Amino acid sequence: MNDMWTGEKVRLRGVEPDDWEGFRDLAGHTLDVRNADLVEPPRSAESFRTWTAERAGRPPGGDAFRLVVEALSDRAFAGAVTVGETDSRAGRFRTGIEIGREHRRRGYAAEATELVLTYMFAEQRHNKCEVEVHAFNDGSLALYRGLGFVEEGRLRQHEFFAGGYHDVVLLGITAAEFWAAHPRPSVR
DSSP: OOOTTBOSSEEEEOOOGGGHHHHHHHHTOHHHHHHHSOOOOOOOHHHHHHHHHHHHTSOSOSSOEEEEEEETTTOOEEEEEEEEEEETTTTEEEEEEEEOGGGTTSSHHHHHHHHHHHHHHHTSOOOEEEEEEETTOHHHHHHHHHTTOEEEEEEEEEEEETTEEEEEEEEEEEHHHHHHHSOOOOOO
C-alpha cells in the first residue's frame, strides 16, 4: 500500500478553501440533500466560502472529520465523506457520504467508504461503524448493503420533512465483517 487514502478511482484529501463551489453544488439539489439530511434555506456564495475556509483551517484528525472525495481521473471534486459520533470507549463511529450527481454510478462512494473504514478499523482501533439511512433512499441502502453492512433496526416515523414522517434504517458493520470481505492493508 503506497497511500491509504488513495484507491483505484478516488483519493480522499483534506478540505481546501477552493472546494467551496463543490460543497455549494452538493447543497444545490433539494432531493439529494433531503436523502442525507434536512433541507435548509439557500445560502450565499460567501457563506459557502467562509464555511469551507473554516473547515480547511481545522487540524486533521479528532473525533469527527470531513474529507473531500476527489476523482483520480481528472482530480475533480466528486463529493465528501464524514466521520462523526465516535465513541472510543465502545469502539464505534458513524460515517456518511455525498457524491455529486455528475460523479455517481462510478463506484466512488463505495471506494471512499472502504478507505474510511480501513482507516478507522486498522488505524483507530474502532470495532464497528454505523450509518443511518432514510428508508426511501434505495441508492444508499444498496451501497451500504453491498459493502457488507447489516440492517440492525428501523426507527419508525423518526424524521419529519416534505410534509410527512419517515423511517430511518440503522445499518452497521463490524471490523471482523469488514476484514472478511476486504483484505487487510499491508504494513510494508
